[in-house]
Amino acid sequence: MAAADPHEPWFLRPLGPVENNPTALRLILGGKLRELRIAAGLEPADVDSRLGFSRSKTSRIELGRHGCKRADALALLRLYGVEGEERAGEFMRLLEQSHRPDWWRSYSDVLSDFFTPLVALEGAAERIRTYEPFYVPGLLQTPAYTHAVIKAGPGGLPARDAIRRVELRQERQRQLDLPDAPRLWAIIDESVLLRAVGGREVMRSQLEHLLKMMERPRVTLQVAPLDVSGAIGIGTGVTFLRFALGDLKDAVYLEHLTDSTFSQKPGVVEEYRDMLDRLGACALTPVESAKVLRGRLEALSTP
Structure with a gap:
């Protein structure tokens, strides 16, 4: 299994207004996890099985349809060969921001x-x-x-x-x-x-x-x-x-x-x-x- 490069930057430039958009952040972070999974040579079902996830949970996280908990994110990063606070710090910071409620959810009734x-x-x-x-x-x-x-x-x-x-x-x-x-x-x-x-x-x-x-x-x-x-x-x-x-x-x-x-x-x-x-x-x-x-x-x- 190929490990991710621990020195490769997550993002090449600041995310700008995207950082204030939880939905966009979930999509971006899910895409990054998908890239890491593919680089590691794993299928979504393999990840679900190894980490004890429910069926299709990995796919839902990657598509931004399932909020990724901190513990799940750390487990995924470890599985993909990403170790250390320096490497994972930016990802986890953005993950926390993706957990904020979207402004439009207060209008979900209409x-x-x-x-x-x-x-x-x-x-x-x-x-x-x-x-x-x-x-x-x-x-x-x-x-x-x-x-x-x-x-x-x-x-x-x-x-x-x-x-x-x-x-x-x-x-x-x-x-x-x-x-x-x-x-x-x-x-x-x-x-x-x-x-x-x-x-x-x-x-x-x-x-x-x-x-x-x-x-x-x-x-x-x-x-x-x-x-x-x-x-x-x-x-x-x-x-x-x-x-x-x-x-x-x-x-x-x-x-x-x-x-x-x-x-x-x-x-x-x-x-x-x-x-x-x-x-x-x-x-x-x-x-x-x-x-x-x-x-x-x-x-x-x-x-």
Whole structure:
């Protein structure tokens, strides 16, 4: 069994905002344990058997689906030939941070399982790219607009749940105010601007908010004319996450009517990244998009 190099650094550079994201840390640390296991020539079942783990526990830890206890981590590191506080210290420090509760767990009462992966990881991204064919992207919505979108959705949520979902969206947006916030590149279908969601006043305030957000250096907004979005044919809401660290794979989130797909499969991610590239190249420039927003705002302001 090949032992890991005791002098090899765990990480080549600081993790940055990822250190404040327990979900991202669990994924990264699980990936490191997987690398060590493969280098040691072991299968997950071998590790489960040698350490007395329940079936598939090793695989769940490596996938970030199972919180890794300190004792389990130390046992795994010893099995893989990693000894000494100097070598394991950084890993164990990050492991402790991965045990902190994620901020979004306080909204678990209104957070759908299919939406959780996006909410959990978007704050750790270096760049967020999103296209919305029906509504203003969630990270750019005003509270009133969000409430109107929720009310228009299927199911007829109780008033309390609707308020909680608005609060959740506002908390997600606050991540854009942090010093190391992700860069946001949003493309909105032109048809979104033609729908007065929530009424004229709500839409006017929403357009004013978009123009204000466009002044931020880390926010880019483009409008995709109807003929352009129709030619590219994405047809659904898409969010692409790119992480600064190679330890986290790019991801894509596809939103459907009643569920969604979250994937880190390279083929799927590359396909939608390419579609976003083509859409961005054909969409209006940010300057042109701002003119369209102002024109629509003026139209809504006319009695």
